[in-house]
Amino acid sequence: MRLRIRIFAVLVAASLLASAKTETLQELIAREEAAKVEDRPALCTEIAERQLKAADELYTAGKVEEAQAAVKDVVTYSEKAHDAAIQSGKKLKNTEIDFRKMAAKLRDIKRSLNFDDQTPVQEAADRLESLRTDLLSHMFGKGK
Amino acid sequence: MISTSGKLVRLALAMLLLSTAWAQRRGDPLNPLEEDQLRDAAQDPAERLKLYIVFARTRLTSLEQMRADPKVTDRAQQTRDRLQNLLDVYDELNDNIDTFVERKADLRKPLKAVIEADTEFQAKLRALKSSVDANKDESKQYDFLLTNVLDAVDGGVQDHRQLLNQQEEAAKHKKK
Numbered sequence: 254m255r256l257r258i259r260i261f262a263v264l265v266a267a268s269l270l271a272s273a274k275t276e277t278l279q280e281l282i283a284r285e286e287a288a289k290v291e292d293r294p295a296l297c298t299e300i301a302e303r304q305l306k307a308a309d310e311l312y313t314a315g316k317v318e319e320a321q322a323a324v325k326d327v328v329t330y331s332e333k334a335h336d337a338a339i340q341s342g343k344k345l346k347n348t349e350i351d352f353r354k355m356a357a358k359l360r361d362i363k364r365s366l367n368f369d370d371q372t373p374v375q376e377a378a379d380r381l382e383s384l385r386t387d388l389l390s391h392m393f394g395k396g397k
Numbered sequence: 398m399i400s401t402s403g404k405l406v407r408l409a410l411a412m413l414l415l416s417t418a419w420a421q422r423r424g425d426p427l428n429p430l431e432e433d434q435l436r437d438a439a440q441d442p443a444e445r446l447k448l449y450i451v452f453a454r455t456r457l458t459s460l461e462q463m464r465a466d467p468k469v470t471d472r473a474q475q476t477r478d479r480l481q482n483l484l485d486v487y488d489e490l491n492d493n494i495d496t497f498v499e500r501k502a503d504l505r506k507p508l509k510a511v512i513e514a515d516t517e518f519q520a521k522l523r524a525l526k527s528s529v530d531a532n533k534d535e536s537k538q539y540d541f542l543l544t545n546v547l548d549a550v551d552g553g554v555q556d557h558r559q560l561l562n563q564q565e566e567a568a569k570h571k572k573k
Contacts, residue, residue: 309496361496364435
């Protein structure tokens with residue numbers, strides 16, 4: 254009996270892992286829209302991270318307009334993650350660290366671009382830094 | 398012959414351009430010279446990671462020098478700014494490692510240098526943490542940030558060692 258339960262648990266875990274891996278961006282967005290506020294920081298951050306990766310690839314492929322749209326999504330979903338983290342009081346520290354890392358990635362992407370294309374990316378990095386600072390203020394009780 | 402008013406207009410334009418450029422750069426932890434160096438090493442993981450190590454080390458040294466300088470008056474604020482700058486550079490180092498891993502680059506050699514630097518940064522940051530713990534009033538302003546930098550470097554050492562092991566294993570299998 255125990256062995257059966259274990260096998261079942263492994264199968265469930267494996268299928269969950271597989272579904273998480275294959276989840277499309279649209280599915281992830283749909284899940285985020287239906288999620289509880291305390292689950293939103295992690296989901297929104299994941300969407301922002303995926304769009305950041307997409308932006309990097311699109312810039313590399315020379316698709317600047319699509320890349321800029323992806324960068325906008327990074328900011329939009331980071332703002333959502335920020336709001337949900339503050340509203341729920343959960344995942345503040347994790348969200349802050351994720352923003353820090355995304356800002357670093359944005360600065361790195363910016364440096365690989367032509368001067369004319371750099372501004373929106375730098376602005377996005379600055380926006381993430383400002384969201385991050387705000388989260389820190391909340392963590393230390395100043396933003397309450 | 399350029400008139401005085403012409404010179405003034407040129408000067409005003411130059412100042413405007415400079416301030417615009419500065420505004421665009423305000424969030425960047427690297428200076429223009431460092432950016433140029435990175436651009437030159439864009440396709441070379443070893444060179445690029447080596448540069449990041451140098452940039453991080455420079456920031457840590459500058460932090461130590463500032464803290465040893467008795468003339469410095471706003472020590473807490475300067476410590477905070479320099480720690481943030483160091484953390485930004487260290488995050489970018491890690492981000493570059495991730496990018497090169499995705500490109501399936503062989504990072505065995507540069508990772509050894511990174512791990513060596515990690516150990517050096519860890520020791521210096523821990524020494525700083527011990528020294529500031531004695532002055533709670535001052536360290537209140539940057540204690541959280543210092544803990545963050547230490548966490549980042551501690552996590553970095555583990556990740557970099559793990560990655561080096563993975564790459565060495567993969568290289569062994571390739572040879573067979």
